[in-house]
Amino acid sequence: MTLPNVWNYWAVVVLMMVGLYIVIAKPNYVKKLMGLSLFQVSVIMLYVSMGRVTGGTAPIYILDDGAPRPFVLYTNPVPHVLMLTAIVVGIATTAVGLALVVRIREAYGSSEEDVVAELDRREVEAANALAAQRAAESDASSATAAHAGASHEEHA
Amino acid sequence: MSEHLPILMVLVPLLSAPLVVFIKHRKASRVIATLACALSACAAWTLALQMSSAVSYPLGGWRPAIGIELRVDFAGAYVAAIVSTIATFAISLGTRGTREDVVGREMFFYAAFLMCVAGLMGMVVTGDAFNVFVFLEISSLSTYTLVAMGKERRALTAALNYLFLGTLGGTFVLIGIGLMYQMTGTLNAAAVSARIREVEHLRTTHVAFAFLAVGLGIKLAVFPLHQWLPGAYSQAPHAVSSFLAGTATKVMYFQLIRVVVSFFGVAYVFDTLHFGDFLLPLSLVAMFAGSLSAIFQPSLRRLLAYSSIGQVGYLTLALSLGTEAGLNAGLLHLGAHAVTKTALFLIAAAFIAQVGDDRLDRLSGLGKRYPLLSLGFVLGGLSLIGVPGTVGFVSKWALLEAVLAGGRPWLAFLILASSMLAVVYVFRVVEVLYFRAPLANAPPLARERADWGSWVPAGLLVLVSVGLGVWSELPSEYVATAAQSLFGGAR
């Protein structure tokens, strides 16, 4: 299990960590998405690595003069096929993500996560403040109304 | 015909999705979507009610384990029936508010919705590990777009956050499946569980399970990984949040059960890996932190969303017991919470459509103006608390029995203590509805009268949740069979 023997797995791990790091640490949404893609791509490499059979040839049906050649050791084709789907999924995810980033940029004027988060927060706080103010005013007016009602009842 | 039911549940919504886009007619798209979901629901119910043992459906006629197999057992049929029914309720009778959210984009909305339904149904019925990933991504990708269709701009950030975390979760699942395949050489559930015995002492198997568990944990919103949920639930269009609240986390929970029970085996997961010890504290924290956060939320949908996080805590707690009784309680609570929470979200949608704002204080004093809606909320809330006579009590009772049978009475206390937090957040809404004068200076209501479409589906679901609470044998017996067959096959 020395490094050269399993270097592909190490590469997967490195790619994965780089991708994750970008998602965690970069504030820019596009960069984050790129990190996410990197992360997904690393999985493709993982699958392809695990499908490899030492000494196997590519999983292509080999014909000798029109007849199948016997006794050929193939690399396992199933993970490769699976990865076709995963590639499609990855592309779709990135596409949806980028479309969302474009919309966010249109709506917020920025595609930096901290800026957008800050804008969101202000929006919430402004709404809270407005609601509190409204509630206070309403309470004041209903309280006077209730007092008026009470005194009215006492007179009656 | 009936042997094709498993594939029909998935195919009908899946094929209707492009149809909706091609037809390009607003009303027709709604009708088609409704019909597709209803058909899917019919198929699921027929299967659930007539099956006597697990149904296997070889896709394309290939022998299972060589080809892809659809496999529906009792639990799967139960979850599929719940998912498709809730989809029908959420889409067909969706409130006017829902329809207004997506004006001009109906075709895409309904297409994405159908894709989402197809993805979730596919996850439930498939017996192939990689298919789980594919359907997971189908449902996730459509969910991101659905969430992004919310009215406010915050829906966009919520959707993008969900996309990051969802993709992360999905990729973790993919890695887990890959490692599992590496160890067993198969993707078929039955074959995996047969072969995993030989490799279960190897580290790669442990890692495979860890990736699967954390990946599904993200999608399931297990406590520290829950942060996508409040945003997604509170910003999505109403039909979507009602649908997601009832189904998305439930299907993921079912997947987690299958990973634990069907793929890796209870003995391995709990006795060797001690997964229960990992899940239990997280569940407990979720139960309290979710409910506590719900108490302080200023908006109705966020309150419900945080309550969902707390409820997921009950689900994972039930699973972490690692017993058949726990599984039984988890499946019961899955159904109970799905029905209840969807009803509550639909009621919230109806209210919000009336006042045009989802802040809690805008509902002040509306209990009198909308007596049926408010009553529905109260009943649904009682079910959320777990008051006797509601389906929430049936599941909580099962959970308590399971916990006590496991010899851990202190857990029972924590469960009961956390349900008192539910009392507080439910009664917070009740207080606002009934015990406050309407805001004197509130902006005028968006509408005067609630249309029937906004309270009929919610009302039906509330009736179901109360009815199943009274005739509790109906769900409990079916679920007991499901848990038994699931668990019995595993040990």
Add this chain to the structure above:
Amino acid sequence: MSDAREPLPESAIERNAVNIQRAVVGVCVLLLLADVAFTFLGHRHTHFGFEGYIGVYALVGFVSYVGLVLSAKLLRKLVMRPEDYYDAPVVAAAPVSEPAPVSEPAPATEVAPDTTEDPS
């Protein structure tokens, strides 16, 4: 609020307050006498020995009452608080100075001034 109001004219009870007090004292004396008479004439039904003494219940009533009121006065020193004691905010002493109103219903009131200015 009571300052502004004139009391109603005195009632018979208020006029006879002293007489009522005298009456109570009179009844007390009568009861003691009755006790003495009863002890010698009748048969006392008792559970404990101390009940046999004359006037023991009178003593118990008087002493308990005085003791109760006096000890309650002492207790007041310990437990009395202003009427709004529980409504006063609790301030967290955690590293991040979280404002108290998390458990208050309307935390937003505090941020109202600066957030309303923010957009402008």
Add this chain to the structure above:
Amino acid sequence: MNALTQLFPGALMILGACFVPLFRGRARSAYVLALPLLSAAHLALFSLGHQGSATLFGYTLELVRVDALSRIFGVIFHIAAFLCCLYAFHVKRPLEHVATLVYAGAAIGATFAGDLLTLFVFWELTALSSVFLILARGLDEPERRERVFRVSMRYLVIQVGSGVLLLAGTLLYYQGTRSLHFGRMNLEESPGALFIFLAFGIKAAFPLLHNWVQDAYPEASVSGTVVLASFTTKLAIYALARGFAGTDVLIPIGACMTAFPIFFAVLENDLRRVLAYSLNNQLGYMVVGIGVGTELAINGAAAHAFAHILYKGLLLMSMGAVLYRTGTIKASELGGLHKSMPLTTAFCIIGALSISAFPGLSGFVTKSMIVSAVGEAHLLVIFGVLLFASAGVCDHSGIKIPFFTFFAHDQGWKVQEAPKHMLLAMGLAAALCIGIGVFPSALYALLPFPEAAAQYHAYETTHVLTMLQLLFFAGLAFITLVRLGVYPPELPAINLDTDYFYRRPLKRFVVESYALASWVRERTWGMALGLRGRALASLRRNHEPPRGRLGEPWTAGATTLFAALMLFTLLLLTSSAGCGGGEDAEANDARLLLDRVGAIEGVPEQAFEARMERVEVLRRLPLRGESLIAVREACAEMHGALLEADVQNALIHSIGAPDEDTPAEELARLERAFTAAEAAAARVVVHRDACVDGTATLRARYAPDRRGSE
């Protein structure tokens, strides 16, 4: 008739309550008043010993069980429900009527519940319905709304908490005994019984668990307080009498309950809170009675509960009337009201004398049963405490309540007499107080042990005399203290009670834990940001309070970090499971080796190329450990040699048997092939033992069942 007895008693009230909103105006009031009467008639249909069963949650439940103990509580609950509805005649909102009826109906249902699960269902229903009576006050006085809401949530959480304890206890009890029957329980018998006891204790307001009474009751609406005070605690008394009669620990608990609230009652300014303390004190007598557990004592407890509901209701009604007319119930703001509210004053005095156990009134004939039972059990200390408490009751309820409200210093209130329906309700309650005092035998006939009650005579000269002495000398002490100016003045203040412990520190705990959680979150997230070495300053700016709360949405990055951390934790946990490091590596290698060897054997003999590949794979297999490498070498050699031999054999076969025609070069090839095959066979023999034995050992050690399962 038969159909009606299928329903549980009280069901008519609960079902009828649903239709209250359909009526308007006077029709509604009449309907509300009629329901308790109808329900009482319904109760009359049940004969003693009636049992009705139902099936729920797969258990057979005893929905109705009528015996003397449940009947007397059922009767008084009906009377109380009627009086409460009459008293609340003026309330226009249907909400309070519905809540009152459901609450009373649930209390009655609980009284007749024959099993613990049914009891739990009604127990919870009383909690959920009664909270609306407190919440309703927020509607009348919007400026109190926030306070009322918090009080009601505290009340609800404690009440539901009691129900939840009952549920847990029921489950535990069922596990221990396989029975849900609600009968006499032993605290030692099962931990479930202890929980059930605690659940009852909360509702019965045991010391230290009592505070919700004083917290919530005075905050309810005018009529709400009367309703609240009538049912919950008495239901708990019933439950204790049913489940824990004769449990010794109840005697000190009850004695404590009689004594300590009276100190607070002396100090308290809010007169309805004074009555709440006094309620606690009266419950103490009943608890002592249940603890003593003799027939006389149980009779006393039941009778005292019966009488108590009436006179405590009467007192609270009179205070409610004062609150209704003046808008305040603080002793420091009241006084002199006997001039404007003479009838209310009179009724209040009747109630006050009843609670003080003045001969001729209801309290006297019921309390004396308990005191006598204690005397007969020769519990001297308890007897003394009860006497002390009697003097105390005389102070706070007998003297303080009427004196400071209706007499004392005239504060100039000019108000009307209480409304007619209130007067009527108070009058009826007062009449019942007097009636029970004068004709106790009617009440005694209803008691759980009527024969024992029939032999009991409250009006014994000794008893009357001593009670009068106690009361009058207590009154004398009051006069003396007031004349001396020692009597504590009524001050506008609150007094700390045990609620301090959950109202201040709990609040603080919530605040602190929130702060701590957001601190942790900021630090962890801050560290993640610190990784990218960027703008911690901007972080601080962004996370100043009130930002950074848990409830706010987190950024995608932060949650991703959490996901990574979770994965890391789980990986750590799982990788430490089952396999140690070095051993694990060796096992892995060994299995790998076995697998590769098996792979060669699995190939058909004629697939030379595939076999060659696999032998090569085996030869190059990276392994650690001398022994494994030796096995690998041996097997590679052996299989290589086998392959060689097979190849040569195949060659020999392809050439075929030599004959005369065979060319010389063919013969030479054949010759070489034979030689090579023999050499290969020799090599096989050399390495075979090492390979076969080595793999067998490895297989036995690392993959014992591998062969069998495949």
